[in-house]
Amino acid sequence: MNDERHVISVLVENKPGVLARVAGMFSGRAFNIDSLAVAPTADNSYSRMTIVTHGSEQIIEQIIKQLRKLINVVKVQDLTKGDYVDRELVLVRVKATAAKRAEVLRITDIFRGKVCDVSHDSITVEVSGTQSKIEAVLELLSPVGITELIRTGAIAIPRAKKTLKPTGNSE
Amino acid sequence: MAKINGAQILLRALKEEGVDTIFGYPGGAVIDIFDVMAREFSDVFKFILVRHEQAAVHAADGYARATGKPGICLVTSGPGGTNTVTGLATAYMDSIPVVVFTGQVPTPLIGNDAFQEADIVGITRPCTKHNYLVSNVEELARTIKEAFIISSTGRPGPVLVDLPKDVVQAKAEFEYPRTVELSTYKPTVKAHIPSIKRAADLIAEAERPVIYAGGGVITAGAHEELRALAEMTGFPVTMTLMGLGCFPGTHPLSLGMLGMHGTYRANMAVNHSDLLLAVGARFDDRVTGRVEGFAPEAKIIHIDIDPTSIQKNIGVEVPIVADARNALGKLIEALKKKGCSKANRDRLKTWHAQLTVWRNEQRLRFDRTSETIKPQYVVEKLYELTAGRAIISTEVGQNQMWAAQYYLFDQPRTLLTSGGLGTMGYGFPAAIGAQVAFPDKLVIDIAGDGSIQMNIQELATVAQYKLPIKIAILNNGYLGMVRQWQERFYDNVYAHTDMMAAPDFVKLAEAYGALGLRATTTAEVEPTIKKALETDGPVVIDFVVEREEGVYPMVPAGASITNMILV
Structure with a gap:
């Protein structure tokens, strides 16, 4: 069985209990949630959820249909079916006494992260990017000693339909 | 426009929806609604006071299955609501339009573990098609409209509307919308x-x-x-x-x-x-x-x-x-x-x-020479003597399967049975719902001695409203379907399926003011059924049947359907 990763974007009404309906549907039907991120859209009466899940084609089809069946769900899109951009933000605190500080800063810099908090013996950095980038930076930081980390889970947006491509000369 | 309170809004909305019957049970959180119902709507709604809220939902469900119209329930907060859960899950699995109104503690108390408080919207989310907590009286009329639309269109299902006491008491102008636009709910009706x-x-x-x-x-x-x-x-x-x-x-x-x-x-x-x-x-x-x-x-x-x-x-x-x-x-x-x-x-x-x-x-068959009553024979006789024209409800287990095999249903909406959830105790209250909807039709609950005891208290409801329901108990003293599995797949270890004590169903019927009959031999079956059918009021018939009869053919769970045990 090929359990591919799917990124599903769900537009929902911004009402009480909607997150519970979505999360409850997943747990009640034994579907996986790898991550779920939710916040209001530009129009405050709707929220957008980005759900990362995995499963066979049949399971993913069921997930999408079951999401559509929920009364408060407006639109469901499997972004993995097309081009999309996804990002995740991680806040990670590492042990960093003076001797290690330079190395942490260098790694952070390579991944275009930022330092958001420093103390005598630790540095907290933020890094955003795709899941693989986040995993790469964490792998590099772990020998230094990660004391705490928080990830947002992915958020994702489909690429605009008329992305200019290097080969295209439509304009 | 004059303002009216939430209770009046609810009942006027139900009237606008064409509701004629409400099944339910009063309590503190819904006392205002019951008060308005008694004072102002007694000629609009027939109210059926059940003896347990679970039965209210099953009765509303039976009403809905028999008529095609949504069944309506009104119960109180807390335990009133939690008692509806099995009824809701039953209706949900079988796609039956039921709208349940529950009382709720006043909005300022929600979340405070108040007396008779339960998060019924949270509890029933997975067993309703949709549910609502109405937090403002201004939203009440629209919410009721939405509840009816969602419950009865597309793939129908139960909808629960939770009504805090202060919302029911608050006043608003009432105008019932003819329809409402539900931008996120558009079932596909027309085929591609x-x-x-x-x-x-x-x-x-x-x-x-x-x-x-x-x-x-x-x-x-x-x-x-x-x-x-x-x-x-x-x-x-x-x-x-x-x-x-x-x-x-x-x-x-x-x-x-x-x-x-x-x-x-x-x-x-x-x-x-x-x-x-x-x-x-x-x-x-x-x-x-x-x-x-x-x-x-x-x-x-x-x-x-x-x-x-x-x-x-x-x-x-x-x-x-x-x-x-x-x-x-x-x-x-x-x-x-x-x-x-x-x-x-x-x-x-x-x-x-x-x-x-x-x-x-391979035809369906059983031993026709048996002097001990074969349960299949009872169902076959019921079919013959009613000319197939009764509305049949069933409980769950062997009784349900024999009813399905031996009663030939020619008309839709004449079999009321819990197919998806398999709810023992469903059939009797469902029969109440159907009988209330069709007072002149013959309604029979084909039951087992186990299932009937799960909502037996409804004999009081039947007595109160003089409902001429006939209950045919196929009494084998076992939880027969489980016993059959134990016989087949668990080396005849009848683990706790022998109902060693049971009430005398004849005396029990009499205690509730119904007629109780008993048949203990095959020869007695036909005259007993005839006597029951000739009786105007409710009848409980105790058919003492072959204890270890099984339902066949049978496909073992998880086997291919041509792997039938035929016996």
Whole structure:
């Protein structure tokens, strides 16, 4: 069985209990949630959820249909079916006494992260990017000693339909 | 416009919806609604006071199944609400339109563990099609409208509306919307025409076809279209438990029920078919058995109004998301255009000959010489003596399967049974709902001695409203279906299925003011049923039946449906 990763974007009404309906549907039907991120859209009466899940084609089809069946769900899109951009933000605190500080800063810099908090013996950095980038930076930081980390889970947006491509000369 | 309070808004809205009957139970959080109902709406609604809220929902569900209209419940907060959960789950699994109104503690107390507080919206989220907590009286009328639309359209289901006491007491102007726009809820009713054409092509070519019809045909009122299609094509029809009555059980094209306790010929036909036309059925595990072994040679056309039912358990060639009536109507048109009717029927001669062979090989049967009452015989006699015209409700277990096998349902909405959830204790209150809806019809609950005791308290409701329901208890002193599994698969270890103590059902009936009858030999069955049918009021009949009778054929759980134990 090929359990591919799917990124599903769900537009929902911004009402009480909607997150519970979505999360409850997943747990009640034994579907996986790898991550779920939710916040209001530009129009405050709707929220957008980005759900990362995995499963066979049949399971993913069921997930999408079951999401559509929920009364408060407006639109469901499997972004993995097309081009999309996804990002995740991680806040990670590492042990960093003076001797290690330079190395942490260098790694952070390579991944275009930022330092958001420093103390005598630790540095907290933020890094955003795709899941693989986040995993790469964490792998590099772990020998230094990660004391705490928080990830947002992915958020994702489909690429605009008329992305200019290097080969295209439509304009 | 004059302002009225939430209780008045609720009851006026129900009146606007054409509600004539409410099943329920009062309590502190809904006392205002009951007060208004008694003072201002006593000539509008028939209120049926049950003895347990679970029965209120089952009764509303039985009312809905028998009439096609949504069934309405009104109960109080906390335990009133939690007692409705089994009823809601039953209605949810069988797609029955029920609207349940629960009282709730006043909004400032919500979340404070107040007296008789329960998060009923949270509790019932997975067993309702949708639910609401009304937090403002201004939203009440619109919410009720939405609840009715959601409950009764698309794939129907139960909707719960939670009403805090302060919302019920607060006042607002009332104008009931004729309809409301639900931007996020738009069921697909009309069939996609290219899919209909593909289906018609497959139908025109099929050599070993079977129509597999479920409860969706009844919900959609598509029984006439189904019959027309079957007669036009000569396709045999098998029905799910929920589908019984959607096609006449006495029709020459009927194969009877399929699945775990389906007929031999239905299961054989499905598994040898080259085309399966599934309508309003959802390939439930009790129907398919082992999915990989189900109709292995068949191309499948699947008509269902719920997209999630399609491709869920089994892959299909032609998925059609639509109302069954619309889709079957379109399919008939398409077939007429193709001019396939006579030629089609001729092509099926070999198939029909095979179906006859299977029918003759294995008919439903039981020992007709037995002096001890065979439960099948009771159901058969009930069928004969009622001329098949009763509304039958069942409990769950052996009684349910014998009712499904031996009572031939010719009309839709005449079998009320908990198919999906399998709720013991459903049948009796469901019979109450049907009897209230049709006071002049004969309503019979075919029960077991185990199931009947799960809502036996409703004998008081029957007495109070003088409902002439007949309860036929197939009393074997066991939880018979579980015992049968223990006999077959658990080395005859009857672990806690022997109901060693039971009430005297005759005396119990009398205690509630009903007539109690008992039959202990086969010879007594017919006169006892006749006496019950001649009685105007409620009757409880205790049929003391063969203790260890089993339901056959039987497909062991997880086996292919042609692996039938025939006995």
